[in-house]
Structures are given as structure tokens and as C-alpha cells.
Amino acid sequence: MRVYAKGTRDALLPLLPALDVDAITQFKSQEEFSEWFDGHVERIAKTIDRHNRRNTRIRPGLKWGHATKIMALYARDLVLSSRYFSDTDAAKVSAFLYVPIDSVVIKRLRKLGVRQPFTKIKEIDTREKFYAVQEALASAALNHRIPRVWFDDNWGDRQ
Numbered sequence: 001m002r003v004y005a006k007g008t009r010d011a012l013l014p015l016l017p018a019l020d021v022d023a024i025t026q027f028k029s030q031e032e033f034s035e036w037f038d039g040h041v042e043r044i045a046k047t048i049d050r051h052n053r054r055n056t057r058i059r060p061g062l063k064w065g066h067a068t069k070i071m072a073l074y075a076r077d078l079v080l081s082s083r084y085f086s087d088t089d090a091a092k093v094s095a096f097l098y099v100p101i102d103s104v105v106i107k108r109l110r111k112l113g114v115r116q117p118f119t120k121i122k123e124i125d126t127r128e129k130f131y132a133v134q135e136a137l138a139s140a141a142l143n144h145r146i147p148r149v150w151f152d153d154n155w156g157d158r159q
Contacts, residue, residue, distance in 0.1 A: 008051040016074050025089045033096035041067045065124035072100035076149050097149040098134050
């Protein structure tokens, strides 16, 4: 939250628990999940924008960099770290979850030879850039039969 203007956190906090998270157990495809995810990202981005009109530290990637990170973190923690969903539902839904892209993920991908057209979260300024990373991670995860979001858990320990 340190890149956002004062008041952004307080505006986002009531928004996240109000998301229709129960819907994700009904999704049958990644496309259904993506549509749900994108809709919530839009609301998060609008809330961030209202409090950060002049904040150049988050632009141009306010929506596809910063808002997606918040949404991906919230969904991941709710599904994998809370007891909100049953183990069966959590296992099913984890396959759909996106990796929250941050500097650690960007650096790890670069170190593995996966080049992206950005080096900072704020440079993820299109849906295509966000989803290109997610697809690359999904492809790698499929080879190991794990959900892509596990890459973040592994890399998140800041080895």
C-alpha cells in the first residue's frame, strides 16, 4: 500500500469483503473466472484512481498492474490461506487463480529467461501484458501439474 496516496487503503478495505467470492466455486472454466476477475479489477481500479489522481508512481499500470495485484492477492489468500472454502472447493478454484505480479515475480521470471515488455508493476498497462504473464506461468505450472499461483508461494519466501 506504500505506493498509494493516503486514504486509498481505507477506501479499498470495505470493497474487498463485499466481492461476490462465492461465485468462483461455480466456474467451469478459466474464461468464466477471468470475466469475474476482470469485473472486480475494474472496481478496484476505479477506487484506487479516485484517491490517486496525480500519483505517477502507479501509472500507467493502475488497473492491469496494481489493481490486478490487489485482486490476485485477495483471491489467493481467501482461497488458499483462509478456511472460507472447503478443501474440495479450494483445490478446484486454485487452478484458476492468478499470480499477483510484483517485483519479485518479475525478477524471477527474468532470471529464468522469461522476458516481459515491462520491468515494473506500473508498466503493466494492458490486459494483454497481464494475461501474457499468467499464461506463461500457467504453461509452466501445467508441466508440473500444479496451480500457477504456487509459483508465487514458492518465490514469495524471497530466497
